[in-house]
Amino acid sequence: MRNEYLRLDRIEGPFVVLSEVSDAAYDEIVELYADNGQSGRKGRVVLLDEDKAVVQVFGSTTGLSSINTSVRFTGKPLTIPLSKEILGRTFNGIGEAIDGGGAVYSPSRGDINGRPVNPVARQYPRNFIQTGISSIDLLLTLIRGQKLPIFSGNGLPHNELAVQIVRQARIASEEGSDFAIVFAAMGVRHDEADFFIRSFEESGVLERVVMYINLADDPIVERITTPRCALTAAEYLAFEHGMHILVILTDMTSYCEALREISASREEVPSRKGYPGYLYSDLASLYERAGMMKGRKGSITQIPILTMPNDDITHPVPDLTGYITEGQIVLSRDIYQNNIYPPVDVLPSLSRLMKDGIGKGYTREDHPDLANQIFSTYSRVREVRDLAQVIGEDSLSDTDARYLEFGRQFEERLIKQGFNENRDITQTLDLGWHLLSIMPQEELDRISPEIYRKYGRK
Amino acid sequence: MAENKGIISMINGPVIRGRNMRAFRMREMVMVGKDRLIGEVISIDGDKATIQVYEETEGLKIGEEIISTGRPLSLRLGPGIIGSIFDGIERPLDAINRMSPGYLPKGIGLISIDEEKEWEVSLLVSTGQKLGPGQVFGQVQETGSVMHRLMVPPGISGTVVSVVPDGRYDLNQVLVVLRDDNGREVPLKMMQEWPVRTPRPVMKRKPIDRPLITGQRILDMFFPIAKGGTAAIPGGFGTGKTMTQHQLAKWSDADIIVYVGCGERGNEMTEVLEDFPALIDPRTKRSLMERTVLIANTSNMPVAAREASIYTGITLAEYYRDMGYHVAIMADSTSRWAEALREISGRLEEMPAEEGYPAYLPTRLAEFYERAGMVETLNGQEGSVTIIGAVSPPGGDFSEPVTQNTKRFVGAFLALDRRLAHARHFPAINWLSSYSGYMDRLADWYKENAASDVVDLRAQALRLLHEETKLLEIVKLVGEDVLPDDQRLILEIARLLKNGFMSQNAYHSEDTYVPLSKQYLMLKTISHLYSRAYKAVRKGIPISRIRDDKLFDRILRMKYTIPNDDLSGFDGINREIDRFYDELDAVYA
Numbered sequence A: 001m002r003n004e005y006l007r008l009d010r011i012e013g014p015f016v017v018l019s020e021v022s023d024a025a026y027d028e029i030v031e032l033y034a035d036n037g038q039s040g041r042k043g044r045v046v047l048l049d050e051d052k053a054v055v056q057v058f059g060s061t062t063g064l065s066s067i068n069t070s071v072r073f074t075g076k077p078l079t080i081p082l083s084k085e086i087l088g089r090t091f092n093g094i095g096e097a098i099d100g101g102g103a104v105y106s107p108s109r110g111d112i113n114g115r116p117v118n119p120v121a122r123q124y125p126r127n128f129i130q131t132g133i134s135s136i137d138l139l140l141t142l143i144r145g146q147k148l149p150i151f152s153g154n155g156l157p158h159n160e161l162a163v164q165i166v167r168q169a170r171i172a173s174e175e176g177s178d179f180a181i182v183f184a185a186m187g188v189r190h191d192e193a194d195f196f197i198r199s200f201e202e203s204g205v206l207e208r209v210v211m212y213i214n215l216a217d218d219p220i221v222e223r224i225t226t227p228r229c230a231l232t233a234a235e236y237l238a239f240e241h242g243m244h245i246l247v248i249l250t251d252m253t254s255y256c257e258a259l260r261e262i263s264a265s266r267e268e269v270p271s272r273k274g275y276p277g278y279l280y281s282d283l284a285s286l287y288e289r290a291g292m293m294k295g296r297k298g299s300i301t302q303i304p305i306l307t308m309p310n311d312d313i314t315h316p317v318p319d320l321t322g323y324i325t326e327g328q329i330v331l332s333r334d335i336y337q338n339n340i341y342p343p344v345d346v347l348p349s350l351s352r353l354m355k356d357g358i359g360k361g362y363t364r365e366d367h368p369d370l371a372n373q374i375f376s377t378y379s380r381v382r383e384v385r386d387l388a389q390v391i392g393e394d395s396l397s398d399t400d401a402r403y404l405e406f407g408r409q410f411e412e413r414l415i416k417q418g419f420n421e422n423r424d425i426t427q428t429l430d431l432g433w434h435l436l437s438i439m440p441q442e443e444l445d446r447i448s449p450e451i452y453r454k455y456g457r458k
Numbered sequence B: 001m002a003e004n005k006g007i008i009s010m011i012n013g014p015v016i017r018g019r020n021m022r023a024f025r026m027r028e029m030v031m032v033g034k035d036r037l038i039g040e041v042i043s044i045d046g047d048k049a050t051i052q053v054y055e056e057t058e059g060l061k062i063g064e065e066i067i068s069t070g071r072p073l074s075l076r077l078g079p080g081i082i083g084s085i086f087d088g089i090e091r092p093l094d095a096i097n098r099m100s101p102g103y104l105p106k107g108i109g110l111i112s113i114d115e116e117k118e119w120e121v122s123l124l125v126s127t128g129q130k131l132g133p134g135q136v137f138g139q140v141q142e143t144g145s146v147m148h149r150l151m152v153p154p155g156i157s158g159t160v161v162s163v164v165p166d167g168r169y170d171l172n173q174v175l176v177v178l179r180d181d182n183g184r185e186v187p188l189k190m191m192q193e194w195p196v197r198t199p200r201p202v203m204k205r206k207p208i209d210r211p212l213i214t215g216q217r218i219l220d221m222f223f224p225i226a227k228g229g230t231a232a233i234p235g236g237f238g239t240g241k242t243m244t245q246h247q248l249a250k251w252s253d254a255d256i257i258v259y260v261g262c263g264e265r266g267n268e269m270t271e272v273l274e275d276f277p278a279l280i281d282p283r284t285k286r287s288l289m290e291r292t293v294l295i296a297n298t299s300n301m302p303v304a305a306r307e308a309s310i311y312t313g314i315t316l317a318e319y320y321r322d323m324g325y326h327v328a329i330m331a332d333s334t335s336r337w338a339e340a341l342r343e344i345s346g347r348l349e350e351m352p353a354e355e356g357y358p359a360y361l362p363t364r365l366a367e368f369y370e371r372a373g374m375v376e377t378l379n380g381q382e383g384s385v386t387i388i389g390a391v392s393p394p395g396g397d398f399s400e401p402v403t404q405n406t407k408r409f410v411g412a413f414l415a416l417d418r419r420l421a422h423a424r425h426f427p428a429i430n431w432l433s434s435y436s437g438y439m440d441r442l443a444d445w446y447k448e449n450a451a452s453d454v455v456d457l458r459a460q461a462l463r464l465l466h467e468e469t470k471l472l473e474i475v476k477l478v479g480e481d482v483l484p485d486d487q488r489l490i491l492e493i494a495r496l497l498k499n500g501f502m503s504q505n506a507y508h509s510e511d512t513y514v515p516l517s518k519q520y521l522m523l524k525t526i527s528h529l530y531s532r533a534y535k536a537v538r539k540g541i542p543i544s545r546i547r548d549d550k551l552f553d554r555i556l557r558m559k560y561t562i563p564n565d566d567l568s569g570f571d572g573i574n575r576e577i578d579r580f581y582d583e584l585d586a587v588y589a
């Protein structure tokens, strides 16, 4: 507990440069008090050079001066209190309670940076989670312990989709009582956060939700710590208490923008579109905190949400995310404009873990072939649509006309579904076969003869 | 020793600076701070030196000490490597998990292969014998499929003055003592050390003359990788880089596989750990794990060790090559390695070249890929290292620096295509933009080991695929119906080549790996179909009759219906082709 008056050399944006510092540790948390004030603001040591320390201040640096500020070095990284009491509570981006319910006290605290899981200690995720949403269950199957983001655009219904998943997904085990939701909001608008909170309330899960909220007008430095607090809580609940945790991280684009802003103010060499070169590693340090571990009961399933600037999937935020996560659910403006909810564009979407969680013993034996065929048929639909644009629908061959028909019905009947409509996997698979019956059999080259004999319809 | 301690004066993420560092050498391995974090000296300036640290620097303080180890970042080489999983600097992740289950602890220290484990050693030399660098003095059955040859380290030679009897020894026991030319005694153990950034010496390089057979049709038949050659697999996310690398690690006919997970997903390493032990190597009939070593520096592990992991992998590969093995190393992904270079370079405030990458990026890439090769080893054996590197271009755009510079230094370029991946055509290797520069040098091998006409069949297939692309441009504008029948036939045959030959399902038990003999017969059958159908077209028979659904469907599915171990079914299919077109000819005679 060293309370020191140090020389505060410089204040620049969110950074404070201190000198005559001794014994400071890299990444430790400091508390800064202005005018002998009682409540300190926190900061983190981001650079040490001889007796100088650069501290990144959470909250804001407003009101700090080079003569009025005292600094206390805590000797510890940023930690948050961990106990089951956090369920049902709301915190800010550095883990302080903001719901008026008072601080959470617990002897156990977790470093928000976590530790990398030893790859040897991971358990490969293989359990199917039914979301009741046909496009996801059939073609982009969610697996317990997976990190599967939603790539969306401004104004698209990603929040609705996330809420529908939260409401319908059976993430818990048979007993059903061992699940919880960790919700991290980074730079989202008040009304968006409210939408989530209201939906949690309406589906009666609020008691099982832990929230870490950093709204659009909250300090951006805390945007960096928000998901880390959330994932620390998730790891605690999953691996200390054996719970199945669904983590919603939204909006990852705001998170990355905050990272860019801070990087720019440190004058770091930028890489693409001004984002720092370490954006990939930084995102990985969040996304890799999903999964399952050998010998432990719980799991962390992550659904990060991001809005693609200009709907551009090659923008660094979706791009680097896709390189780390285990697939992506891509929402499309075109599909949405055709009045289809959820507007999932299945072709660029992917679930990398579905291969081990579907088929015989998991969903149904025909699932892999069926999904494969629908991807291939639907990708042909897109080509035929382009052709029809040029030569007109009437001039299409009979087979190509059937592709168009398949495309229409696939979007209208399988992709499209109500916000409150919950289809079970059998219903979804049967619907898939029904749609394929539009196509002549010789076009179904991804389906093995045995499966076709058993499930094919004419 | 006192002068060999530096003092930390600056900490900036994985990069730190020390003073009092005059006695330290460039590229020396050091231990940093009270947790003894492992680091490497990457620049020296008078009394100051910059160090990249292979572990998180959280909690490190100014004034803590930097301890010299007196040696460059090196690997311990000896039995116990195969079948294991190491981090980027050869620390065994299994042992670490036993010490500290679950999460990776801080300050792991310098641990490596298990030096206490005893192995059954046979000694192959006797006193009085002269031994030179690389010569084999003993051997250990390391796993069921790998005989580990104990070699005199490079640079050492002499006359054997003593040898222990065959028996069980650990890695530190002296097995053989040599007397060198200066009369000095040199003890030889099972274990030797080698600095990761220095290529291990060989007698000489040999020309490339045979393919790495992978069991993947599009590779073996169209774009072969040579043993001792290099290949890059660039592709945006989700296009199949990792799957392709896994397929190569599983099925290619190398003796040893070194798989480096460099800055990628933890679960992908877990998957290998869970799957490989249960998979059977078609050649040795033993578990694939018995020939595989994994290096894992996943994306959430410290970034500096990611940079080192590539060198750790290639050094292990060279070590086994020196025993006379054909080794293949997969690095997934080399882009993450390049990004690690960029990150360190940025923290050093070096002048960036393209897209923030340091100007020495091309040099580093070249140096890495040049460590591949078919060689005569120091002990006169033949061995090879084949390098297959995944590349992850931002936005899937191949014009970026890592893809472009890699392309300059590799012999085969397997371009993955987002459009194919979206249609779930796997492997999504684009047959137009991919190439193998090895085909000419491998032609003789293929003629001898596959069939005399295989090179021609390949050329014909690729020609049809190129034709198809041009035709599809027309179809896009006017539809397929207006094309003349000979061109429509090309579209039909190309469709078979794509869906029936090139696309290969890694998840299908029969299709995941296909022997060369079957690959050849598949191609031959499609070619036979084409020549019969083509003759029919020339006779003026309408394409609607020539393209028989049932016949084409049967050929499309031959990959599934004809088992890998019984290729007699091809006779039946070819007879059916002949029967069908004979009858058709008769109708139109």
Ligand SMILES: Nc1ncnc2c1ncn2[C@@H]1O[C@H](COP(=O)(O)OP(=O)(O)O)[C@@H](O)[C@H]1O
Binding pocket: A350, A351, A352, A353, A355, B235, B236, B237, B238, B239, B240, B241, B242, B243, B244, B426, B427, B428, B504, B505, B506, B507
């Ligand atoms: N040969 C293949 N057979 C079947 N599916 C494949 C094949 N290659 C890739 N895939 C599919 O593509 C997905 C992404 O492949 P992956 O290798 O993980 O991509 P990348 O490493 O390029 O991001 C896989 O999860 C799998 O569904």
Ligand SMILES: [Mg+2]
Binding pocket: B241, B242, B243, B264, B332
């Ligand atoms: Mg990959």
